[in-house]
Amino acid sequence: MNTAIKPAQSVELAAHELEAEYFEYSKAANPISANLISRIPYHCFPSSLYDSGPSRLLPLDLSESLGCEGPATGPGLCANFIRLNANDTLTLAPNATSQVLYVIDGNGSLSYGDQTFDWTKGCFIALPGMHHTELKASSDARFYYVHDEPLLRYLGVKVTEDRFNATLYPADVANAKLREAAADPRAQDRSRISILLGNRNFPQTRTVTHVLWAMYGILPAGSIQKPHRHQSIALDFIIDCPEGCYTLVGTELDSNGQIRNPTRVDWTPGLAFVTPPGYWHAHFNESDTEAYLIPIQDAGLQTHLRSLDIRFS
Template identity: 80%
Template structure:
């Protein structure tokens, strides 16, 4: 008998086959439709979670709904609010490759390894994940904070090298760059008024880290950002907005390019909300004032995988 097809009887082979399973293709190729894995849920997280009380990190945890080890806000990302009262220090130690902080309010200093600098309201900070981060506040502070620990937890890995160094995007410079984009005569013809934060170490993706994308945007008064979709999850944070700003989200668009049976998310300053990957979403500002938002996504990784697939209606 051909040795390649002869039955194998030794105990090592029996043990090696113990975990093997086989599925007919149609019953396994779409685990969401089959109910094997959950959809990423819509969820809002209000500013009341962090607007008072002691210094702390507040994870925006959806791990139970996602059916994954927690905490996690999406399959590969965790968003949190941080409150840091004047005179206090917090140590951040995620097992992550990438971290992004936005300073909602306050001022203070940061240290990671041999790097240290001061921060204030409106700054963005990108950090690698191999060394702990010390945050100290000289005035009461609040942060929006996203990192990729859930991705590494799922893969069962830990970072072995830093792909970039701690990077500060000062508020004054970020605001000036955003205003420059808004004042461009061609801005009204573009799909959005925003800037993407980049890092010179990632020229292919032009993203803030190799995993994370951070966009700083304006939704002009009386404007509509038409329906669009992408395969990255969006962890959106509303910096500031007047009444009359909202997002519509849904899984399908009609023949006129409008979202069918949408879920509405009304904006409020300091609100965070989840936009699931692959879902159509549109932003509306029905007021006479500008609104400001930050979507943070795993689009650095998706762009590198050539899978981001941004589409507009």
């Protein structure tokens, strides 16, 4: 429904006035509450989407629900699964400023511009977007892959420069840093046991790129990460977990600081799911074994805009 204020009488408009509209404030200031723009939906993407078959890129596309041009998993980000069978190659060429890959399984090599390096299971890779990326697998490989092409598409812009170099975070180094964080005597008193991937080009935001934020975390056996929220979308990937791990998500807290009428997301290894911005969420591990997860968010951009607003119950 178009609620634009109509002219009192029919007038002849010049060509440069044809697209102008005017809205009474209360009918336009909150398009989400007015159902003029859709909320970001909850959604889960199982590992069965990529655990067999030919080499391929699988966008986790929610653009129809979002009412935007796709593929897109959120208004500014697109998450993907990649399956790359042994000896196959795949070219990545989004119009993006920021890309992050996590190697779920396999090993091989990567070329970006004049940079070439090898990757193995458990590595993280951060890439800018001026050049195409070529992935080559030496063994059957799978990736979790997030980039910001939907943001650039919305803005109507093209990448004009790389803000950082292609960067490898080797699995052994990332795992050692995570174990170091877990071994800290104060770890159990913190809101979570995790590390954030950073890049020396972004000292203010301390994020993996200027747009993306990537966390590598442990959910210890028998633990609860209490309800928290932030204004960045979270594209969560479960690396590994036992039965009994899950997330509760909802819009409000009750008087005890617990999520009211939550939606439950049960974890399975290789699962990806969307946590909408501004929603309270809490993670639970009711087993006797650790679980591992990777949330990737647009929190680099939100931090730069001073709008991330992380809160805990």
